[in-house]
Amino acid sequence: MYLTENGRYRELSHIHRKNGNLDYVNKKGESALSILINKYYSYDKEQDQVSYKKYVRVMNGFVNYKVNFNIPVDDDGNTPLMIMLMVNDNKSIKYCVKHIKNLDLSVKNKYGESVISLCYKLKRDKIISLLEGHSTFDYHYKDIPYQNNLLILSALSNPSFMKELLKNNVSIINDVNDKGENALIVSTKNNSVEAIDILLQYGIKVNHQDEKGNTALHYAVDIEQPDIIRKLISSHADMNIKNKKGKSPLDLAHERNHKNILDVITNPSKINVKTPSNSTKYEKDIQNYLALNMDRVYPNYKTNKEMEKAKAMVYARTDEKTSSFELLLIYLHYK
Incomplete structure (x- = not known):
């Protein structure tokens, strides 16, 4: 956990090679992943004294090391992807969906919200399109406050997705x-x-x-x-x-x-x-x-241009098909 908090991605890689348990949760309910998520979106360059790119490398490592992204990372039972949705970090969501094979989109927090329900309620249209073909997309979902299904939520947020829902179920x-x-x-x-x-x-x-x-x-x-x-x-x-x-x-x-x-x-x-x-x-x-019946929606979490640049560069290097020219274009885009 200390290594995660300080962005020590090389040492974490060593622990992984030695079969260390990166999913360990302490008595406070904290895990390496929960600490990373907090650093990922509350990063302060002056206070943290660590390059943000190091935290992105830790995230990249956790994805590759098959750390469990289906477990809660806060007291509300939110998974990392749920928080990514609330912060509107599409880049990290796409990266996780592409590379995490055992991702479970049907997991619910203590308020009955799932990644899928949050997509509809927060009107994350691009992410809905990305997730629709996923094996754990729960077409039978109903929320807790009103027992609304995805069709009703879609009718209110974006009716264009209703046809896909009805074609599938x-x-x-x-x-x-x-x-x-x-x-x-x-x-x-x-x-x-x-x-x-x-x-x-x-x-x-x-x-x-x-x-x-x-x-x-x-x-x-x-x-x-x-x-x-x-x-x-x-x-x-x-x-x-x-x-x-x-x-x-x-x-x-x-x-x-x-x-x-x-x-x-x-x-x-x-x-x-x-x-x-x-x-x-x-x-x-x-x-x-469409309102979120939740105690926290992380209003102080953020993702700015500098953070987006670091994520774009590190995530792109993981994809073998990304050429040097494409990396240069990413760098210039965020310059």
Whole structure:
């Protein structure tokens, strides 16, 4: 641990060759990897008196020595990749995913968050694309606070990933959260036409009712979005289903006395009005589904240009296909 804290990568290499246990955890729950992660993102050039590149060499060594990256490195049960996501260190994530063969993306911290759920909630689109083909990508994931699955989270963060989720596991399309909402209801409350189009294309249950007895059509009428109403009715949404207050979507439309809404709900084929992109009264609550229910998200951790340069150079040297010219380009990019 002392060697890790001081960036002594050569001595750590010697310990590895002598079959030393680099996964050792002391009574405080500290490991060489947890110490490295702290140094990696709280590095202070003046205080640490160690070149940052030495810590990158230690990281490079730990990856090559098959140190266990699936174990927690803090009290919240976060793994190194989870912290890399929170710091937005894409370079290290890509490096780890490429070189660590036993990486388990399904591991959860004590709040039920995994690398995959964090990707969706933090909207790390490039990393989602990188991880989708991984053998431990958990398509059945549900979060703890709301029991939302990845399809619901994707509908809120980036609907373009919904198709890939459904291609891999279409059975999740009708899953509901703890409020009885399916992805169609959530997407409607969020005024996300793109998500609605995808869900209707894949045959989601359009007349599903949540815990209040409301269908997606109830909410479309409530937020007065004629284009969404038209799409739902064209997909056989029932305007006469009553919620627990005894109100149907048609009843709500009559109560509002909104001519445009009444026209589209009674004759959807003749009305084609685009849905305004404005937010709805439900959007704030719905977006809370993407909030991280965690005590710490490491606001003081950082990765700056100098740190990125060191990582780029060391990681690139590990890849045999990286030419001297490519290394020069990396150096010049961060100069």
